[in-house]
Amino acid sequence: MGWGEMEIGRGGMWDGVLIGITAIMMGLTAAAVISGVGLPYLPYLWPDLGLVFTQKKRRQGKRPVRVYMDGCFDLMHYGHANALRQAKALGDELVVGIVGDRDIIANKGPPVLSMDERVLLVSSLKWVDEVITDVPYEINEKFMNVLFDDYKIDYIIHGDDPCLLPDGSDAYALAKRAGRYKEIKRTEGVSSTDIVDRILKNMENIDDLSHKNNSVGRPDAKGEQAPHFFPTSRRIVQFSNGKAPGPNARVVYIDGAFDLFHAGHVEILRMARKYGDFLLVGVHPDQTVREKKGTYPIMHLHERSLSVLACRYVDEVIIGAPWEVTKDMIMTFNISAVVHGSVAEGSYHGEDPYAVPKGLGIFRFIESPRDTTSRSIAWRIVENLEAYKKRNEKKGKSEQKYYAEKKYVSGD
Numbered sequence: 001m002g003w004g005e006m007e008i009g010r011g012g013m014w015d016g017v018l019i020g021i022t023a024i025m026m027g028l029t030a031a032a033v034i035s036g037v038g039l040p041y042l043p044y045l046w047p048d049l050g051l052v053f054t055q056k057k058r059r060q061g062k063r064p065v066r067v068y069m070d071g072c073f074d075l076m077h078y079g080h081a082n083a084l085r086q087a088k089a090l091g092d093e094l095v096v097g098i099v100g101d102r103d104i105i106a107n108k109g110p111p112v113l114s115m116d117e118r119v120l121l122v123s124s125l126k127w128v129d130e131v132i133t134d135v136p137y138e139i140n141e142k143f144m145n146v147l148f149d150d151y152k153i154d155y156i157i158h159g160d161d162p163c164l165l166p167d168g169s170d171a172y173a174l175a176k177r178a179g180r181y182k183e184i185k186r187t188e189g190v191s192s193t194d195i196v197d198r199i200l201k202n203m204e205n206i207d208d209l210s211h212k213n214n215s216v217g218r219p220d221a222k223g224e225q226a227p228h229f230f231p232t233s234r235r236i237v238q239f240s241n242g243k244a245p246g247p248n249a250r251v252v253y254i255d256g257a258f259d260l261f262h263a264g265h266v267e268i269l270r271m272a273r274k275y276g277d278f279l280l281v282g283v284h285p286d287q288t289v290r291e292k293k294g295t296y297p298i299m300h301l302h303e304r305s306l307s308v309l310a311c312r313y314v315d316e317v318i319i320g321a322p323w324e325v326t327k328d329m330i331m332t333f334n335i336s337a338v339v340h341g342s343v344a345e346g347s348y349h350g351e352d353p354y355a356v357p358k359g360l361g362i363f364r365f366i367e368s369p370r371d372t373t374s375r376s377i378a379w380r381i382v383e384n385l386e387a388y389k390k391r392n393e394k395k396g397k398s399e400q401k402y403y404a405e406k407k408y409v410s411g412d
Contacts, residue, residue, distance in 0.1 A: 003097075003146070004133040008123050016396065063088075068147055069157040070097030070135050071103050074111045075195045075377075076121040076261055078239075078303055079187035085238060086184040087157040088127040096128050097135035097152055097305035107137045107165065108247070110387050112380050117263040117372075124266045126241075126312040137268070138171045144178070159186040162401075189230065190303065195260070196388050198298050198380050231302035240307040241316070245278035250336040255282030256344070257289045257323050257374070259297035261307035264372035268341040271366050273313040275337045281308050282321025292323055324353045336362060343368035 069087040073080055088094040098118055103110045113121075115133060123131055132151070134269045136143050139156060147153040156175040160183050163171040175181040245251050252275045258265055273279045283305045290296050299302065322329065325338055338357035342365065357363040381388045 003135060003143075005151075006119070006123060006131040006133070008129050008131065017172065025163065027139060050357070063094035063152075065154050066093045066095060066152050067091035067155045067157050068095045068097060068151070068153040070099060070139075071109065071135055072099045072111060073118045073122050074113050075192040076113070076118070076307070077190050077192070077195065078306035079190040079309065080122075081125055081127075081185040081239070082235070083159055083184060084122075084125055085127050086311075090155065090157060090182055091182070093129045095130040095132060095153060096122050097132045098122060098220060099137050102132035103137040105275065109390060111386065112192075112377065112388075113262075120263045120266055121261070124270075124311050124313070126310060137144075138165055139175050142175055144174055148180070154274075155180055155182045157182050157184060159184055161186045185275030195298065196381055199381050200385070200389065207269065231306075235306065236309070236319075239306055243315070244337050245315070245334070249278045251278045251280055251334050252276035252337045253280045253282065253330075253333065253335045254339045254340055254341075255284065255318075255325070257284050257293065257297050258304045258308050259289070259299050260377045261274075261299075261304070262372050262374065262377055264343060264370040266311065266313075267369045268343075268366060269308075269311055269313045271341075271369070272339040275364060276340060279313045280333055280335070281314050282306055282318040284323065285320045288323050294406055295375075298301040298374070307358070311381075324355075325357050326349070327356050330360070331361075336361055336365050339364045339366055341366050341368040343371055345371060 033407060067087055067090050067349060071080065071083075071085060083098065083190060084094060098115065101111055101115060111118075119131060119133060122128055130151075144156075147156065156172065157179070158172050170176070172181055252272055254272045255271070256265075258281075269279065269281070283301065284292075284299055286301050299307070305317050308314055309317045327334070328339075335357075339361070348398050352358070354363050
């Protein structure tokens with residue numbers, strides 16, 4: 001089997017300067033406090049310290065520590081992103097392997113997303129340096145040697161939840177025996193199986209399964225199961241770039257629901273970023289999506305916000321952005337351009353939310369390169385109902401067991 005690879009791009013501009021920057025930070029902090037600057041404003045005086053402290057530093061003259069993490073990355077979500085963030089923190093360069101369709105079908109069931117879509121989504125994450133496609137589900141001896149010899153991998157990373165093969169054996173057993181395995185904390189509250197389950201459980205709210213304009217989503221808060229996801233400010237900080245736009249930066253704004261974050265979202269964000277120096281993304285609240293587009297999103301507001309924030313093209317996110325782009329909002333964030341794609345779900349009800357930026361001459365309409373929508377992703381599952389029910393029954397049992405037996409794990 002051949003494995004394809006893709007290099008995403010690496011950054012090492014802070015190598016060797018952590019101590020110096022820390023000293024500068026401490027000096028700025030002391031001076032700011034003495035002069036009366038409030039603590040909330042201090043991060044804007046620091047030169048990208050979030051990047052400095054989250055990125056592993058290597059000693060001068062030593063080659064970078066390269067870590068590897070693989071997965072199916074089907075129905076990409078913030079849990080995948082957080083796993084890769086944790087993996088990157090264990091080394092200097094992160095290589096990600098994407099399991100091939102044949103192995104996914106054999107071990108889990110049919111994938112929802114194509115390899116092309118999964119590669120685009122993984123490559124768009126800000127922590128990923130390199131991608132290898134069509135990797136095996138099991139870390140066998142042949143592939144492990146390829147990782148160590150050809151890709152110079154130092155450690156193979158996986159979550160603390162078990163990854164078992166159909167025969168019940170550990171898919172990472174060889175890496176563990178070789179002493180080249182490291183474990184990260186599983187991101188609770190979401191999984192591809194969980195997302196499929198959310199869609200399937202709400203099928204009774206679709207009046208006509210053959211008509212794709214019907215809504216697929218959560219009927220109301222009463223019908224939801226208790227979530228395992230608990231949003232915290234620390235998680236948002238971990239995903240954030242930790243920087244504000246410069247005084248002369250061209251701030252570009254784009255908004256939307258960004259539900260079931262998919263390849264179409266990545267493409268439009270990449271194109272929007274080209275219109276300026278700083279990309280600000282507004283993520284609409286659940287109720288706004290319901291009122292304006294006629295369907296509840298599958299993913300909650302904070303889940304959708306984290307998925308957007310993990311994208312390498314995004315600099316900042318407004319969590320719960322207003323539907324209408326007002327003049328006050330444009331002035332507050334110093335917005336130079338407001339962008340909207342040609343592919344969008346639902347239709348406007350009432351006044352045009354972009355009337356003000358259009359009147360100011362800063363509205364830009366982009367022809368979306370993909371016709372993918374959150375609803376079309378959901379319908380892939382609906383149209384292959386039996387196959388995904390079977391897949392979820394198999395995976396759902398292991399996830400229920402994980403939550404039933406879970407223990408507290410410190411830090412991530």
